[in-house]
Structure formats: structure tokens, C-alpha cells
Amino acid sequence: MRAETDEVRAAIAGELRLMDPSVRTSGSLARQMLDPGFVEVGASGRRWTYEEMLAELPEMDGAVESGPRYEPSSFTGVLLAPGLVHLTCETTFGGSRARRSSLWRKQGGGATWQMYYHQATPIPPEGM
Known part of the structure; x- marks a missing residue:
């Protein structure tokens, strides 16, 4: 198992922020989080x-x-190159599950990690 780096921790924190309703409903906050x-x-x-x-x-x-929220679990991340993290996790929302993969990057010595790419793949219900 790979050691979690500061960069991976920053990407996880960003992923969690993007699941927060206060960020999702704020154009300015969301703009800061997305590349x-x-x-x-x-x-x-x-x-x-x-x-x-x-x-x-x-x-x-x-x-x-006040509504349902994404429930993330099983975060893993890898620093692919300086300023580039690949992050994966699973989420549950309203009984549906998905596997998620995202790329987070930090450019030009900036302090903010931004999500560059995201993909969600549904997980079929048990028994399918």
C-alpha cells in the first residue's frame, strides 16, 4: 500500500468539498474547485x-x-507527477452506488488543487 502524501490528502479534501451542498450551490466556490x-x-x-x-x-x-448527501468511502490516491493526483472512491447517494475517479491538478505554483477530470461509474445492485 502506498503512503498517503500531502498532495493526495489535498485532493481528498477537495473531493469532499465538492460534495458539500454549500459549495455545490455557490458558483464562486465551485469555480475555485474546478479547473x-x-x-x-x-x-x-x-x-x-x-x-x-x-x-x-x-x-x-x-x-x-437539508437533503440527502453523497456518502464517500474507500478513498485511494496516487501522485502521478508533481501537481497531478489520481483519486478514486466509492459513493452512495439515495441507495445508488458509484465508483468515482478524478484527476486533481495544481498549476503554476498556485495554492489550490482543482478537479481537472471526473468519471462516475454506477455499481449494479447486489445480485446483478
Whole structure:
């Protein structure tokens, strides 16, 4: 097992922040967390761009403070190169589970890690 680095811990913290309703509903906070080159392939198979995600995020699952939230588990991360972390985890939301993979990058000596790429793959219900 690989030792968890400060970079991996920073990526995990960023992933958790993006699951927080207060970040999901704040365009300015979400903008800080997503790299301008961001792309996502969602669990539905839809491809999302940076601008599409920022526009839709406040209406997506997990954006209501008093509503259901993503429950993440099994985080693993690898520092691929300076300023680039590959992070994986599983989430549960409303009884549905997904495996998630994301790339986090930190550019130009900046202090902020930003999500560059994200993909979610549904986990079939038990017995399927």
C-alpha cells in the first residue's frame, strides 16, 4: 500500500468539498474547485464541460443543505507527477452506488488543487 502524501490528502479534501451542498450551490466556490479545462463523464454517461457543470451543479443531487448527501468511502490516491493526483472512491447517494475517479491538478505554483477530470461509474445492485 502506498503512503498517503500531502498532495493526495489535498485532493481528498477537495473531493469532499465538492460534495458539500454549500459549495455545490455557490458558483464562486465551485469555480475555485474546478479547473477551467474540467470535463466529467457522469454516471449517466453524459459528458459535462466546465461551463455546463457550473451552470447545473446547484440543481444536481447533493446540492440541498437539508437533503440527502453523497456518502464517500474507500478513498485511494496516487501522485502521478508533481501537481497531478489520481483519486478514486466509492459513493452512495439515495441507495445508488458509484465508483468515482478524478484527476486533481495544481498549476503554476498556485495554492489550490482543482478537479481537472471526473468519471462516475454506477455499481449494479447486489445480485446483478
